[in-house]
Every structure is written in C-alpha cells, then in structure tokens.
Amino acid sequence: MTVEDRIKQNIKKKNHLLFSLVDTENISDLSDLVTNLEASNVDAILVGGSTIADQVHLDNAVKIIKSRTSMPVILFPGNITGISRHADAILFSSLLNSNDPYFLIGAQAIASHTVWKYKLEAIPMAYLIAGEGVSAGFIGNARIFPKEKPELIVAYALAAQYLGMRFLYLEAGSGARKSIPPSVIKLVRSYYNGIMIVGGGIRNPETAKAVANAGADIIVVGNLLETSDYFPKLKNISNAIHSH
DSSP: OOOHHHHHHHHHHHEEEEEEETTTTOOOOHHHHHHHHHHHHHOEEEEESSSOHHHHHHHHHHHHHHHHHSSOOOEHHHHHHHETSSEEEEEEEEEETTTSHHHIHHHHHHHHHHHHHHTOEEEEEEEESSOOOHHHHTTTOOOOOOTTTTHHHHHHHHHHTTOOOOOOEEEEEEEOOOOOOHHHHHHHTOOOSEEEEEEESSOSSSHHHHHHOOOOOOOOEEEEGSTTTTHHHHHHHHHHHHOO
C-alpha cells in the first residue's frame, strides 16, 4: 500500500490525523522524540525545515527515525537539500503564492531526477502560506494573502485542485503566533475536494479541535516539539483530534 493510500484509509477510520513536523537541525535527541511521538498516537512524521543544508545529517536523522517507528516518515522539504533516500515518501509541493519561480517550479524540476532515482513516492501537494508566514514565508518569498480577502485563498486552492494536486497544505508559518482562522479553513474546505493539511500556530487542544472542526483532514504540530514540556501538550492535542 502506498503512503498516500494509507493516509486516506486512516482518514476514513479516524476522520482527522495528527502529523508531527520534525526539523532535524533543531532537535538533538531524535530517539527520545520518536518514543514520545509513538506514545502520543501521532499518525505520521514529516521531516523538513526551511534551512536544511546538511544532507548527510538529514540522511542519518531519517534513518534514526525510521529505525524506531513503523509510522510513515514523509519528507516535507523547504529546498532541494531536504531530500533523503531513506524516507517513505515526499510531499512534492509547489509554493503557489511565492513571488519566486524557483519555489513554484524551479526547485521541483531540479529535484525531480533525485526523487526518481531514489524511487521515493511523490505526493503532489499545493503549499499555501496563508498566515503570518514567518521563516517559511521569508525563505519562500511568499505573497501573503490579505486578511480581509480569504476568497483569494479559495481561488488558489481551486487552481491547485484543477491542476491535479491531491493534497493542499494551508500554512500559518513555522512559529506563527496564531493558527489560520477556522472561518478561513471552513471556506476553503467548502471548495477544495482533496486532502487538506493545516499547520502553524497549533499549540493546544482547543486550537487543534477548532482546526479539525473547520475541515482540516490533517493537523500538523511542529515548533511545539522543540519546547521542553511538549510531551503532555502533544498528547492532549492528539486526544482532542482523535476523539472526534
């Protein structure tokens, strides 16, 4: 079974999934982290970051993660340096609201042969920075959507759907102070028919539940994992999502 089919099957069973986003450059003890992710009933691990540069370090990190879990390990690269042959799949994404053609199609074209050579399962995904943006928005030169015009996000989401992108990631930004408003998620959900992922600014069960209620299929928690007391908070978020 492909990773994509496994994700879709799990969504049918659970309604909502919880993915963790691991920036391997910012976490020192991956073994302990993976143990806690397993104990928190996380459904998959995304490995990525906006500034990954050391591919040897990335390869070693992915191997450590893979050796300690049976859940899917999926690459979510911010650039061509974020690809590892040891992962189960890659979110092959285009930052649709970037002002830089490199993040629309340039990096993807450069990386495509590597993905093919490694025989990585590529999951086509539209990436939209629909919140503060923070580092991801800065690195990706994102054109931030006006808060008073959520219909513009809908237009991009529909364009992604018509281009055949089966996944859509709405990103508030790594380390964002606030998550994407539920009203925006609900509006996009009413148009977009694929798998919708929402991340950024999700640090407590109340926010996670609101995001899930608004229509997100997958909720992503990232920066929280880099705090000292993340474990009980992550378990509470997981319980809130999976109790739906």
